[in-house]
Amino acid sequence: MASRNRSKTLFLHILFYMASTSAEETYENSTNICQRCSCNNDAQIFELDCSNQSLTLMLANWPTQKPIKATFTGNNxxxxxxxxxxxxxxxxxxxxxxxxxxxxxxxxxxxKTKLVDLSYNLLVSEEVTSDKFRGPIKDNRPQPIGIEDLNLAYNQIHSLNKDVFEFLPNLTRLNLEGNDFRVLDAHTQLALANVPGLTSFNLANNELTDLIPDAIEKLTKLVELDLSKNDLDFVPHSLEEVGTSLQVLIVDDNPIFEMTEKTFSKLPNIVEISANNLTLLTRINASTFASNLKLTKLSLRNNTALRAIDPAAFSPQSTLKELHLDNTNLTDLLVGLLNWTSLDSLTLHGTNLTCTCDLYHIFAATPNEDPPTCADPSSPARHHIPLTSDVCEVKQIVRIRYQHISIPLAGLIVTLFVAILAAIAMAYSRYRRFVQQSRQTPFASQVMYSPLLAAYSR
Structure with missing residues (x-):
């Protein structure tokens, strides 16, 4: 009996040793992890920074049971x-x-993991499945997990498995930037239909030429959408599917060449539009932003071909607070374009505007520390001069002089015009009388034969 107990004890020791060895091979020893990594245990959240520590295995245990914020960037x-x-x-x-x-x-x-950042890795579509993003099994069913923010940017994902988000009911932020999405295919559309609570969606830097309506029609709570750095030559019409919820739209770095009254007309609750680096955009047409009465921030920076904004591009009820027009090809801004006094910020760095009275009144109405320089309209070389009230005074002088001479000049012009008409009428009347007389009287050169005159002459 004693021999049997000793054998049993020895067997248990061997099992424990094997389990310990296996654990050491599978996980990183975390006993002294704060000596190797940076730890901050002072706050309510335990912060662990193990960036660039050449780790190849995940930690065996957390150093604490507090809420944890852990960073492992740059390991292997x-x-x-x-x-x-x-x-x-x-x-x-x-x-x-x-x-x-x-x-x-x-x-x-x-x-209860809330945020997972797997960006800049080598994950392919086949590795991103519901089996990887699920909770423990209970009653023979996988349980959901608490991920709210999932970052899969800059991997090698071209399509999403249709049920990848099946166990992520709390997902509100999804980042798919920099992957291989050329189109959001049927599987990806079904996957997105499983996250109706999504509020932020990043599709930047893919190769999208359009946004299929079926891909976003279920995202009725979407607030922010990033479509920058794609191949869009127009703002997708499908955005009307999320028009009642969308507040922030980013379309930077696309070959968009036109903005019209229909471009944003289905986005009545949009608050911020970022449309920078649209190098093919030449003009913003009438009523482009007329229906966006909640728009407070508009950025049109680095649109180097943009040379005109229609005077009726905005609604008179516009509530715009920020306008950025840096590095555009605009030469003029009209004072009637906006209610400039409502702006908190206006930037025009690198934009070669002409000095006009409109521009002076615009800058007088907006908060600017220093008066800008602008191109002198009288200089063919467009030399830059400080913008001062002189541009308005010159026009005022011209207008006053014009007012003084306008009535006499108009009278003189009318008199001359009447005199010319009278002279033409008189000349025409004399010409007609001359023609009539000529038809009734023989020409002086006409020779008439008379027998009496002939006899007398002999």
Whole structure:
């Protein structure tokens, strides 16, 4: 009996040793992790920064059971193992870690994880599945997890598995920037239909030429959409699918060449539009922003071909607070374009505007510390001079002089015109009388034969 007990004890020791060895091979020893990484345990959140520590394995345990904010940027995990177990909330950054694959249910040991940043890795579409983003099994069913913010930017994802977000009911922010999406295909559309609570969606720097309505029609709570750095030559008409909720739209760095009254007409609640670096945009047409009465910030920077904004581009009821027109090809701004006194910020750096009275009144109505310089309209070389009230005084003098001479000049012109008409009429009357007399009287050169005159002459 004693021999059997000794054998049993030895067997348990061997099992414990094997388990310990396996754990050491699978996970990083976290006993002295704060000596290797930076830890901040003073606040209510435990902050752990293990950036660029040449880690190849995930930690075996968290140093605390407080809410955790952990950063592992710049390590070399290749395959991401399950997170250390905790029932506290977790925010984890795993960018630039050469991650190619994920363990199944990689987050089920930390089901209250809120933020996951997997940007700048090597994940492909096949690795991004619902089996990787699920919670623990309970009653033979996978449980949901608490991820609210998922960053998959700059991987190699061209399509989303249709049920990838099945166990992420709290997802509100999704970043797919810099992947290989040329079109949001049917599987991706079904995937997005499973996250109706999405409020922020980043599709920047893909190769999109349009945005299919079916891809966003279920995103009825979407507030912010980033479509910058794509191949859009127009603002997608499908945005009307999210028109009642969308407040921030970013379309920078696209080959958009036109903005008309229909461009933003279905976005009545838009608050901010960023349309910078649109190098093919030459003109903003009438009523382009007329229906956007809640628009407070408009950025049109670095639109180097933009040479005109229609005077009726905005509604008279516009509530715009910020307008950025830096580095455009505009030469004039009209004082009637906006209610300039409502602006809190106006920037025109690098824009070669002509000195006009309109421009003076615009800058007088907006908060600017220093008066800008502008191109002298009387100089063919467009030399820049400070913008002062002189541009208005010159026009005032010209207008006053014109008012003084306008009545006498008009009278003189009318008199001359009447005299010319009278002279023409008189000349025409004399010409007609001359023609009539000529027809009735023989020409002086006409020779008439008379027998009496002939006899007398002999």
């Amino acid at each position: 995990f290749t395959k991401l193992e399950k997170l250390p177990p905790t029932q506290s909330s977790v925010e984890i950054v795993l960018s630039k870690c050469n991650i190619q694959s994920l363990d199944p249910a990689v987050f089920d040991t930390a089901p």
